[in-house]
Amino acid sequence: MNRLLELLPVLAIFVLVCCAMNxxxxxxxxxxxxxxxxxxxxxxxxxxxxxxxxxxxxxNKSGRLVKTGIVFRSDKLTDLTEEDxxxxxxxxxxxxxxxxxxxxxxxxxxxxxxxxxxxxxxIGHEAVDPVDFTKKLLSGYWTGEGFADDAxxxxxxxxxxxxxxxxxxxxxxxxxxxxxxxxxxAGGKDRTGLVSALILSILEVPRxxxxxxxxxxxxxxxxxxxxxxxxxxxxxNNKIKDDLLAAMKAHKSYLQSAFDxxxxxxxxxxxxVKSYLGITAEEIHLLKSKMLK
Numbered sequence: 001m002n003r004l005l006e007l008l009p010v011l012a013i014f015v016l017v018c019c020a021m022n023x024x025x026x027x028x029x030x031x032x033x034x035x036x037x038x039x040x041x042x043x044x045x046x047x048x049x050x051x052x053x054x055x056x057x058x059x060n061k062s063g064r065l066v067k068t069g070i071v072f073r074s075d076k077l078t079d080l081t082e083e084d085x086x087x088x089x090x091x092x093x094x095x096x097x098x099x100x101x102x103x104x105x106x107x108x109x110x111x112x113x114x115x116x117x118x119x120x121x122x123i124g125h126e127a128v129d130p131v132d133f134t135k136k137l138l139s140g141y142w143t144g145e146g147f148a149d150d151a152x153x154x155x156x157x158x159x160x161x162x163x164x165x166x167x168x169x170x171x172x173x174x175x176x177x178x179x180x181x182x183x184x185x186a187g188g189k190d191r192t193g194l195v196s197a198l199i200l201s202i203l204e205v206p207r208x209x210x211x212x213x214x215x216x217x218x219x220x221x222x223x224x225x226x227x228x229x230x231x232x233x234x235x236x237n238n239k240i241k242d243d244l245l246a247a248m249k250a251h252k253s254y255l256q257s258a259f260d261x262x263x264x265x266x267x268x269x270x271x272x273v274k275s276y277l278g279i280t281a282e283e284i285h286l287l288k289s290k291m292l293k
Contacts, residue, residue: 039216044072046087048079048111051188051220055196056291058213060204065293071173071181073196075188075221076100078108088113092179097121097172099165099185099192103129119172121165121183123158123191137232137240144243151247155258158194159265159272166198167277173199174286189217189250194258201269202284203291207259217250 042054052075056068069091077096080088093116098105101122112118136142142150173181185191193214200210229248233240259269266272273279 039213039219042068043220044087044091046084047081048084049075049077051075051192051217052182052184053216053220055199055213058200058205058209060292061206062204066200066203066205067291067293069180070291071183071199073188073192074182074184075192076104076108076184076186077110077112077182080111085111085113088182089115093182094179095119095172095176095181097169097181097183099123099183099195101129104186115179121169121172123165123185123195124161142244142247144241144245144247147244147247151254152257154190155194155254156261158191159258159261162194162198163277166195167279169195170199170202170279170283170287174283174290187217187221189221190254193217193250193255197255197258198273199287199291202273202279202287211252211255214255215250215252 039053042057044052044054046052052072054068055071055073056066058066060066072091072093093113096110096112096116097119098110099121101124102120105120110118169183183192183195196213197210200213201207229240229245262269262272266276273284274281
């Protein structure tokens with residue numbers, strides 16, 4: 001158990017809402033490179049977080065610009081420095097929405113900028129347990145293919161279970177009259193990626209741009225991801241195979257599985273948002289008024 005606890009910081013980037021991703025990575029590199037210059041401008045460079053970026057700065061299908069400085073997506077805020085906190089204060093961050101499980105929050109709580117309030121908005125009823133995740137990883141429970149299969153299931157589950165939390169996240173953003181909102185999970189990839197996709201879809205941003213925003217995590221966290229994975233391989237005597245590394249990255253097909261579920265189960269994004277999630281036409285109008293120029 002002590003060895004498991006020692007490895008938890010190394011594994012923080014790998015703690016996913018459903019411990020899953022798709023290993024078919026041949027759809028990612030071109031889209032990432034295509035979006036790099038555009039999305040580089042949205043990054044907020046911090047020492048203690050590596051995937052904080054503005055959700056704004058892109059245009060929707062009507063050519064309207066998503067405003068910057070309103071909503072940010074991020075990885076966990078547990079290791080922020082004083083300099084980082086000062087930057088968030090300058091960005092007027094007033095709400096932090098933590099999408100992680102209770103176990104994750106208790107293990108490493110966020111550091112909060114002055115003037116900001118914390119809200120726990122766990123995605124998924126089944127709590128992510130880092131210790132259990134570590135045990136499975138060290139035991140060889142996952143191959144890249146097996147991890148991928150679990151991922152597809154996980155994104156589908158998030159779409160269904162989002163009914164209990166996605167509407168509240170939208171209302172948190174709408175009710176923030178004083179400044180910016182940051183939402184985040186552990187790595188800023190899966191749970192955060194799905195919430196980002198939902199918000200951008202409501203704002204009628206083209207699907208291609210939504211995918212580019214999602215895939216940009218592979219650029220933003222590349223060095224840290226490889227570094228942590230190398231340490232993990234060494235700590236486990238190379239039990240962890242490279243195909244599992246590939247499976248843990250963001251791929252277009254992962255997010256596509258969520259969109260496919262929305263289409264198949266609910267008849268499309270509009271019906272999913274209004275009928276299933278219960279986000280009203282007025283709330284949609286208010287979100288567009290708040291976030292679009």
